[in-house]
Amino acid sequence: xxxxxxxxxxxxxxxxxxxxxxxxxxxxxxxxxxxxxxxxxxxxxxxxxxxxxxxxxxxxxxxxxxxxxxxxxxxxxxxxxxxxxxxxxxxxxxxxxxxxxxxxxxxxxxxxxxxxxxxxxxxxxxxxxxxxxxxxxxxxxxxxxxxxxxxxxxxxxxxxxxxxxxxxxxxxxxxxxxxxxxxxxxxxxxxxxxxxxxxxxxxxxxxxxxxxxxxxxxxxxxxxxxxxxxxxxxxxxxxxxxxxxxxxxxxxxxxxxxxxxxxxxxxxxxxxxxxxxxxxxxxxxxxxxxxxxxxxxxxxxxxx
Amino acid sequence: xxxxxxxxxxxxxxxxxxxxxxxxxxxxxxxxxxxxxxxxxxxxxxxxxxxxxxxxxxxxxxxxxxxxxxxxxxxxxxxxxxxxxxxxxxxxxxxxxxxxxxxxxxxxxxxxxxxxxxxxxxxxxxxxxxxxxxxxxxxxxxxxxxxxxxxxxxxxxxxxxxxxxxxxxxxxxxxxxxxxxxxxxxxxxxxxxxxxxxxxxxxxxxxxxxxxxxxxxxxxxxxxxxxxxxxxxxxxxxxxxxxxxxxxxxxxxxxxxxxxxxxxxxxxxxxxxxxxxxxxxxxxxxxxxxxxxxxxxxxxxxxx
Numbered sequence: 376x377x378x379x380x381x382x383x384x385x386x387x388x389x390x391x392x393x394x395x396x397x398x399x400x401x402x403x404x405x406x407x408x409x410x411x412x413x414x415x416x417x418x419x420x421x422x423x424x425x426x427x428x429x430x431x432x433x434x435x436x437x438x439x440x441x442x443x444x445x446x447x448x449x450x451x452x453x454x455x456x457x458x459x460x461x462x463x464x465x466x467x468x469x470x471x472x473x474x475x476x477x478x479x480x481x482x483x484x485x486x487x488x489x490x491x492x493x494x495x496x497x498x499x500x501x502x503x504x505x506x507x508x509x510x511x512x513x514x515x516x517x518x519x520x521x522x523x524x525x526x527x528x529x530x531x532x533x534x535x536x537x538x539x540x541x542x543x544x545x546x547x548x549x550x551x552x553x554x555x556x557x558x559x560x561x562x563x564x565x566x567x568x569x570x571x572x573x574x575x576x577x578x579x580x581x582x583x584x585x586x587x588x589x590x591x592x593x594x595x596x597x598x599x600x601x602x603x604x605x606x607x608x609x610x611x612x613x614x615x616x617x618x619x620x621x622x623x624x625x626x627x628x629x630x631x632x633x634x635x636x637x638x639x640x641x642x643x644x645x646x647x648x649x650x651x652x653x654x655x656x657x658x659x660x661x662x663x664x665x666x667x668x669x670x671x672x673x674x675x676x677x678x679x
Numbered sequence: 680x681x682x683x684x685x686x687x688x689x690x691x692x693x694x695x696x697x698x699x700x701x702x703x704x705x706x707x708x709x710x711x712x713x714x715x716x717x718x719x720x721x722x723x724x725x726x727x728x729x730x731x732x733x734x735x736x737x738x739x740x741x742x743x744x745x746x747x748x749x750x751x752x753x754x755x756x757x758x759x760x761x762x763x764x765x766x767x768x769x770x771x772x773x774x775x776x777x778x779x780x781x782x783x784x785x786x787x788x789x790x791x792x793x794x795x796x797x798x799x800x801x802x803x804x805x806x807x808x809x810x811x812x813x814x815x816x817x818x819x820x821x822x823x824x825x826x827x828x829x830x831x832x833x834x835x836x837x838x839x840x841x842x843x844x845x846x847x848x849x850x851x852x853x854x855x856x857x858x859x860x861x862x863x864x865x866x867x868x869x870x871x872x873x874x875x876x877x878x879x880x881x882x883x884x885x886x887x888x889x890x891x892x893x894x895x896x897x898x899x900x901x902x903x904x905x906x907x908x909x910x911x912x913x914x915x916x917x918x919x920x921x922x923x924x925x926x927x928x929x930x931x932x933x934x935x936x937x938x939x940x941x942x943x944x945x946x947x948x949x950x951x952x953x954x955x956x957x958x959x960x961x962x963x964x965x966x967x968x969x970x971x972x973x974x975x976x977x978x979x980x981x982x983x
Contacts, residue, residue, distance in 0.1 A: 592945035617965035641896035
């Protein structure tokens with residue numbers, strides 16, 4: 376890639392004073408707002424752009440960022456070393472297309488998108504060659520959204536995934552790694568885009584698809600009186616942001632469809648064991664399930 | 680039914696001293712042991728029969744029951760007013776078949792089975808006409824089993840379902856109701872057998888079938904490093920007692936198969952929306968799911 380790019384100070388020398396890095400966060404919701412809060416507390420100069428004036432006012436009042444605006448500010452873009460895109464994936468692509476011409480040469484860009492296929496390659500395809508987009512995914516969230524719920528302590532128990540491509544530089548990747556370290560994520564790992572989206576397609580998207588289907592498949596109102604822990608556990612995540620999740624599902628739809636098919640085949644196998652009155656087969660399946668879940672519990676205890 | 684039966688004192692006059700009721704618990708595991716503990720603390724005379732001497736010794740030492748044995752004792756059966764069957768459903772039927780001849784005329788029998796089809800009608804069919812079997816289901820449990828984990832405080836947050844049939848007397852039903860009140864269940868309700876097994880087939884068995892299938896459908900060991908709350912929530916109940924659950928699934932298999940089919944059709948609908956790139960359809964499904972889950976949360980708060 377371009378060697379003339381201005382090195383983002385966030386990365387190159389951690390001993391440099393943080394004030395020398397200009398950070399701009401576009402989309403200051405739950406995650407963008409929490410990034411802003413953490414980075415400001417660490418002494419970085421943080422600006423934010425967000426559609427809603429109310430969110431900007433709240434962030435300023437809380438000291439999450441030093442300056443904020445509702446519209447792109449070409450002068451700010453020209454001063455930004457590190458641009459963090461907190462928007463939904465498709466809105467991010469639109470924003471970058473519309474505003475990249477103002478960005479400082481050598482600026483590093485990262486994002487917070489939950490899906491990388493159809494996003495990272497697209498962005499890297501249209502961005503100016505003197506800009507670097509190194510994608511990442513903070514696997515953190517809350518059931519409530521918006522800057523009003525921002526709290527960077529949610530990162531302490533969360534995974535952070537960097538999804539570099541061959542178009543990224545070691546410096547760019549190291550800067551995103553440093554961002555995650557500064558924000559105190561529990562674990563920081565690198566995955567290629569395909570592996571990331573497969574993992575997310577199974578662990579996050581399939582589980583949400585199941586929870587939603589379980590919640591909507593039965594209209595019997597009387598069941599509400601009897602729901603116990605099992606049903607509540609399986610449907611907690613059925614309260615879902617319809618705009619964001621439909622976008623994430625569709626961006627990753629081929630992988631998600633594969634995962635739905637794989638899960639459905641296994642549930643159908645259980646159904647066949649029932650149909651055949653196959654007690655031994657059911658017991659074997661339950662023992663496999665129990666043993667695997669026990670491993671997860673053991674791993675969870677170790678990682679705490 | 681038979682009018683000559685001896686009224687179980689547990690029911691007829693709550694002001695009668697509890698010592699006048701002889702309770703026998705057969706199968707003193709987690710639930711039977713917790714019943715024994717609670718009833719003993721309330722002043723009832725409780726005996727227990729359990730295959731394992733170790734469990735009997737533990738229960739005696741803890742004061743859960745006054746006397747215990749590893750084999751049926753005809754003399755105890757002849758003195759029992761209220762027999763509580765804590766065995767798995769099929770073992771319960773075998774035990775009742777083998778031992779009913781020793782039971783005191785008019786004795787009341789209840790159980791703790793999670794499924795009632797193929798159990799209650801069978802038992803009521805072969806039992807002597809001077810015995811009454813009034814089935815019930817304490818919807819309580821723990822992830823660990825056995826009398827060593829007995830603790831009757833688990834009932835305080837649990838539903839208790841009585842499933843009377845036309846062969847039950849008002850006195851028999853009232854006695855089982857009183858048992859649940861004494862053990863301080865949160866709610867006590869009556870359902871017919873079909874409604875009970877439909878409810879259990881959906882809320883408990885389908886959720887376990889889903890959790891097990893999700894846990895066993897993917898062999899990728901690498902996923903363990905990334906599991907977050909969603910996956911852990913959906914698979915917590917995938918640790919499952921293989922002997923008990925295969926028995927419960929098979930006893931209720933037609934209803935469970937219907938529930939699996941209903942859920943699978945809904946998940947397939949979601950898959951079709953993905954396939955068709957139908958963003959509006961997905962959003963609509965997510966909004967329905969969110970609204971329903973919100974109602975459950977509201978209901979849960981009210982009931983606390």
